[in-house]
Amino acid sequence: MAALGALYPQPLWQWFAQICAIPHPSKHEQALSQHIQAWARGLGLNVLEDKVGNLIIKKPATAGMENRKAVVIQAHLDMVPQKNADKVHDFTKDPIDAYIDGDWVTANGTTLGADNGIGMASALAILGSSEIKHGPLEVLLTIDEEAGMTGAFGLQPGILQAEILINTDSEQEGEIYMGCAGGVDAEFSVPLNWQTVPANSAAVTLSLSGLKGGHSGVNIHLGRGNANKLLARFLVTEARELQLQLSDLSGGSLRNAIPREATVTLCLPAAKLDLLQQKLQRFEQLVQQELAVVEPAIKLSMSDAAMPTQVMADASQQALLNLLHACPNGVMRMSDDVPGVTETSLNMGVISTEGDKVQVLCLIRSLIDSGREHVETMLASLAELAGAEVSFSGAYPGWKPEPDSPVMKIVNDTYQDIYQKQPVIMVIHAGLECGLFKKPYPEMDMVSIGPTIRYPHGPDEMVNIETVGQYWQLLLAVLERIPVKA
Structure with missing residues (x-):
C-alpha cells in the first residue's frame, strides 16, 4: 500500500491508498464518509451530509478564478464487494490488499475499488491542494451507487449551486461520455x-x-x-x-x-x-x-x-x-x-x-x-x-446525450490540445448517476471521464497507472478552462 503513494500523481494515489484501507462496500460507506468529513473540516471546508448520506464538500475558488462557473466533481463512495471463492475476506472489516502489477494496480483476490475510488481520490486530492487552479468547487460523493443508486435517487434540489458536473465514473481513457443506459x-x-x-x-x-x-x-x-x-x-x-x-x-x-x-x-x-x-x-x-x-x-x-x-x-x-x-x-x-x-x-x-x-x-x-x-x-x-x-x-433513467453540451466541447478541445489526438465521444451501456441528477438539476451541464479500468465488479479488477496520470492532467486542465459566469 505504501508503494501506491509513490505513483504519479502522488496526491491522488495517496488518497486511493487511504480509501483502500477503510472498508466501504455498498451499504457500509459510513466509516469512509466520516474519515473524509473529519479531514475536510480540518481544512476549514464547508461539509454537508444530506439526509440519505451523500457527502457534499464545497471549496472556494482559487485566487483570480472567482468569476468562473462553479463545478461539481462527482464520484460514489461505495465499491462492489466481490472475491474469489478461496479468498478469506470480510469487506465490512478488512482493507483491500492493493498492489502494483507492472503497468497496473490490482488487488489480491478481491475487487480493487478503482471503480469509483480513483475518481473519489482525484476529487479529494483537488480539495486538499493549494496549488491547483479552479473556480468555485463542489465535490459530491454519493452512497450506494453499486447496489441501487440510493444516493443519486435521494439527492435534493438546491444543495448544489454549480452549473457544471464532471462525473468521474467512466472506465476508459481517451473516451468522453455524454450519455448512459437506464435500468x-x-x-x-x-x-x-x-x-x-x-x-x-x-x-x-x-x-x-x-x-x-x-x-x-x-x-x-x-x-x-x-x-x-x-x-x-x-x-x-x-x-x-x-x-x-x-x-x-x-x-x-x-x-x-x-x-x-x-x-x-x-x-x-x-x-x-x-x-x-x-x-x-x-x-x-x-x-x-x-x-x-x-x-x-x-x-x-x-x-x-x-x-x-x-x-x-x-x-x-x-x-x-x-x-x-x-x-x-x-x-x-x-x-x-x-x-x-x-x-x-x-x-x-x-x-x-x-x-x-x-x-x-x-x-x-x-x-x-x-x-x-x-x-x-x-x-x-x-x-x-x-x-x-x-x-x-x-x-x-438513462442520461440522454446532449451533443451541443458546452462542457463536452471544453473536455474534447482540452484533450486534443494535451494529447494531440481526437478523443472518442461515447455513450456507455453501464448506468451512471448523471441521468438521476438531471431530475433535481435539469439545467446542469454534465460530462463523464475516467482512467482505464479493466474487469470492474470482479476480483480481476485493475486500473492502468499511466491512464490515471492522463485522466488527472485532463481533469486539472479542464478546471482551468471553465468559462466565466454569464
Whole structure:
C-alpha cells in the first residue's frame, strides 16, 4: 500500500491508498464518509451530509478564478464487494490488499475499488491542494451507487449551486461520455413444493467456478459465461435421465455483476453417481470448448454433501429449471445510433433458495425506454408460463446525450490540445448517476471521464497507472478552462 503513494500523481494515489484501507462496500460507506468529513473540516471546508448520506464538500475558488462557473466533481463512495471463492475476506472489516502489477494496480483476490475510488481520490486530492487552479468547487460523493443508486435517487434540489458536473465514473481513457443506459431490477419469485428424499439416494454438491464475471454493463458484450445460466443448462438437460432432485440452488452475489460461480445440492439414486460424474465431465469439456477464448479457466466439480431433509417436488423443479434455462441473458440488441455500443441487455445476476421459493435477481439495462420495457414484458410472459411472479423495482433513467453540451466541447478541445489526438465521444451501456441528477438539476451541464479500468465488479479488477496520470492532467486542465459566469 505504501508503494501506491509513490505513483504519479502522488496526491491522488495517496488518497486511493487511504480509501483502500477503510472498508466501504455498498451499504457500509459510513466509516469512509466520516474519515473524509473529519479531514475536510480540518481544512476549514464547508461539509454537508444530506439526509440519505451523500457527502457534499464545497471549496472556494482559487485566487483570480472567482468569476468562473462553479463545478461539481462527482464520484460514489461505495465499491462492489466481490472475491474469489478461496479468498478469506470480510469487506465490512478488512482493507483491500492493493498492489502494483507492472503497468497496473490490482488487488489480491478481491475487487480493487478503482471503480469509483480513483475518481473519489482525484476529487479529494483537488480539495486538499493549494496549488491547483479552479473556480468555485463542489465535490459530491454519493452512497450506494453499486447496489441501487440510493444516493443519486435521494439527492435534493438546491444543495448544489454549480452549473457544471464532471462525473468521474467512466472506465476508459481517451473516451468522453455524454450519455448512459437506464435500468431496472427484475426479481422472479418461483414457488416451491417439497417432497421427502427417496430411499437409496446419494447427496452431492455440484459447483461451477473459474469464470471471469465482470460488470454487467461494461463487459456484457464480451460473451463471458454466466455461471447461473450454465449450471441451469446442465440441470435442465440431465435432470430427468439422472433423476436429479434439487434441494438448494444458488449462484452469483450481485445483480449488476456477471455471475462467476454457482452451486447446487441435489440427490439422485446412488447407482447413478458414476453416470453423473461422466456427464459432468462431458459438459465441462463442452463448455470449455465453446468458451475457450473468453473463459479458459472454467471448472465443474462434484463433492459429497450432507443428506438434505427434503427435495423439490418434480413439478416445482421442472418449472424452475425451465424458467432459468429459458430466461434471456446477455446482449438483447446493439445500438443503431451508437455503433459498437450495447443498446439493451439482461444479466441474470443472483439465484438463491429461500424457504418455499427460489429468488432470481436480474438487471435490465437499455439506452432507450422501449428496449427496457420490451425485456420487462418478456420476463413477465416467462413468469406467467412458469407459474412464477416477477416484480420490477429501482428503475432509473438513462442520461440522454446532449451533443451541443458546452462542457463536452471544453473536455474534447482540452484533450486534443494535451494529447494531440481526437478523443472518442461515447455513450456507455453501464448506468451512471448523471441521468438521476438531471431530475433535481435539469439545467446542469454534465460530462463523464475516467482512467482505464479493466474487469470492474470482479476480483480481476485493475486500473492502468499511466491512464490515471492522463485522466488527472485532463481533469486539472479542464478546471482551468471553465468559462466565466454569464
